[in-house]
Amino acid sequence: MKPYLIAEPALRRLELTITRRLDGLLQGEHLGLVPGPGSEPAESRPYQPGDDVRRMDWNVTARTNEPHVRELVADRELEMWALLDVTASMDFGTAVLEKRELALSALAAVGFLTQRTGNRIGTHLLHGGGVRTLPARTGRPHLMALLQAAFALPRTPPGVAEPLLGVAAEQLARVVRRRGLVVVVSDYLDAPETWEPPLRRLAARHQVLAVEVVDPRELTLPDVGILTLIDPETGRRREVATGSARLRRRYAEAAAGQRDAIARALRRAGAAHLRLRTDRDWVRDLVQHVMRQRRLAALAPSPMSPARGGGTPGTGGDVA
Template sequence: MSGAGLSALGRMRRDAGGAHPGGRGEFVLSKLQLLINNKLDGLLHGDYLGLLPGPGSEPGEAREYRPGDDVRRMDWPVTARTTHPHVRTTIADRELETWLAVDMSASLDFGTARCLKRDLALAAVAAMAHLTVRGGNRIGAVVGAGEAPVRIPAMPGRKGAQVLLKRIADAPRRPARTDLAALIDSLNRPPRRRGLAVVISDFLAPEGWQRPLRKLGVRHDLLAVEIVDPRELELPDVGVLELVDPETGAVHEVQTTASLRRRYAEAAAEQRAGIAAALRRAGAGHLRLSTDSDWLLDIVRFVAARRHARTGGSTR
């Protein structure tokens, strides 16, 4: 593990206090983009698959069905002719539109490892932009930071992605909870042609976001980026621990006994399992990024695995 991604976010965290004169620091954002360019650029060599890393809409060649293939892409005439199941591959569109739903609620102002969850969400935005804006593709976003979602119009190319990243980085922080259901549903309106929809959140929100997420997955290729911190999964053995809810300001003191830590870990595991199940039901690709792991390597592995699944291990 190189730790390069963590180091970049560590610098971003130090600049987050406002000492740097460019919002959250144009210098830090440029370094983050340079790091992503150097690490991820090689992943897009060869045939360009358009969506990240899903299919396009133009019909391509037929090939034999493999476990895990989307049954909606079955090629029934070829299947009947050969008596073996076949699916129809697709050629990527050359001008695609990607929309991000970025949850910047107060619960992301938390991090006990090398960075804040907010910084990690911003890094995910930068990576998604890098992986989708080639060939004239456009990228836009809706950002939730405790109030009504703010829409950033879709713009083409690298410059458009840079503008989008800076606007998300400079979004004001508010000590309030984002309505995740409304944030996701804002990507359903107005209806758009098929593209890529990416939801970036810690998904620590009340019930209700699952239905708009399923609706989003019907029309678009859907990717969910889950942001986590290790302390959300288990408590340390530190005696009395003071906990502050960043969205309400409520303060609680707890004694981190062995039984409490065990119950907490069980409840956290159940909660995360429920989130994962909801994402599967929505048909979303699920990428989990943690503040204590190298997010660049996690993204590389995720994209490589998705491509391998889509192409059956071929180089396409």
């Protein structure tokens, strides 16, 4: 059967799940996935403690001998780009979903909410064959075609060399010209030093949401006797005696350290961090993330009243 014939009913069910649950749990026309004041330059105002120094208006500062920052206003026509990791390490799952399926669901959720108000959506698909770019366009037909393309990507055989996440992020930075929202969906298992600098450069210009996809067996090792482990990206095999409590403890400690290192690298890069697990209700986790970001945006200083909280919607808070 042709891939699109398989993908179409699955994507329709996914769309129904997302729109039903998110419409019921999130009220309002615009959905904020990351906090932010906007992207389009507006008037200048005196600098206030806590303002982002990257928004300093040096011309006004030089004329007045007083630090000024350039206000940003909401750009209602958002351009959203996604970098979707579907490399071999994502073809793994021991719970309700595989990591690849959860990643595609996260992309679909952001896409369905974004296209509803006519915003443009483009995608970089990172897989064993390289990086495939789908240009940013508007409309549901374009979004469904984009999701079908991601759905139809073949699995990468073990041992096939694949591009690094950092390389794909560098390519994305060269493609995305207009300020907007960038969503990076991956398990972030590459060494953080390979992808942190490209993400930091993206975050200097765009609002960046990093969606980390995790399976519970990547965090703890079950006691199931002799277990054969296969590295999906290198094809290497190793037999592990999981009956050892010491081994399971060391595995859990190493896994926790790895996830902490990923979280720190994402924080240093300036990206909003959303962790989704294959054994949890990922829609509810997405909603809780949105609610937290809305609270953060509400605490941000208002352009009209810098000393008071209130915030304004912007590209960081206007994905709907």
